[in-house]
Amino acid sequence: MNFLPPAKSSEQGENWATSKTIGSQKPFVLVFGKDQESRLLFKCTLEIWDFDTAEAGTIEESIWIAEKRSPDLVLMDTELIFSNSLSEMRQMRDCSGLLRMAPFILLSGHAQKSFRRLAFIAGATDFIKKPVDFKLLETILKTRLTDAGQKNNLRGFQ
Numbered sequence: 001m002n003f004l005p006p007a008k009s010s011e012q013g014e015n016w017a018t019s020k021t022i023g024s025q026k027p028f029v030l031v032f033g034k035d036q037e038s039r040l041l042f043k044c045t046l047e048i049w050d051f052d053t054a055e056a057g058t059i060e061e062s063i064w065i066a067e068k069r070s071p072d073l074v075l076m077d078t079e080l081i082f083s084n085s086l087s088e089m090r091q092m093r094d095c096s097g098l099l100r101m102a103p104f105i106l107l108s109g110h111a112q113k114s115f116r117r118l119a120f121i122a123g124a125t126d127f128i129k130k131p132v133d134f135k136l137l138e139t140i141l142k143t144r145l146t147d148a149g150q151k152n153n154l155r156g157f158q
Contacts, residue, residue: 026052027145028069032062032092033077033107042075042107045134049141059091066098073144074099078108082115086122093123103144107132 029051031042039055046053054069056062065071074092078085085106092099103125108115111129119127126140 026050027072028052028054029141030062030065030069030071030074030102031055031077032074032088033057034079035077038077042077046075049138051141059088059095062092063095063099066092066102070098071102073141074102074104076104076106078106078110080109082108082110082118086118089124090122105137105140105144 029046031039031046031053032055033039033042034057036057039057043053043055054065054071056065062074076085076089085108089104089106093104094100104123105126105128106119106124107128107130108119109130116127125144128136128140
């Protein structure tokens with residue numbers, strides 16, 4: 001399914017989808033979530049860790065970015081209504097073949113085992129409860145990107 005480039009909202013600014021350098025060896029992570037401040041926090045953290053990133057606040061934006069740039073991994077900040085986030089993850093995977101195989105790391109304030117189980121059934125690769133333990137996030141990113149063939153691209157990521 002092809003989407004036209006999404007209209008940029010005033011709160012997204014001009015850098016809402018940082019362009020990936022041709023031949024870049026950095027792993028590319030798509031940061032998805034409704035909350036702009038949370039997206040920015042994770043995007044900045046990942047960039048400090050030497051990842052190439054883009055952020056999306058809607059399904060349409062995420063699919064458009066995926067079709068243009070093929071993420072190695074999706075970091076998804078879930079909503080308060082957890083079922084909405086699971087539905088969005090399924091929709092992102094169904095609408096873009098490039099997202100079908102990408103690891104999805106879900107970040108959620110829902111710590112109950114039942115929510116974790118639902119996330120894995122819906123297609124999540126990993127689940128991290130909030131507040132996020134950044135050492136755990138770092139470990140999971142290294143593991144998932146190594147599993148996805150990005151081991152040699154983690155040169156600045158310690």
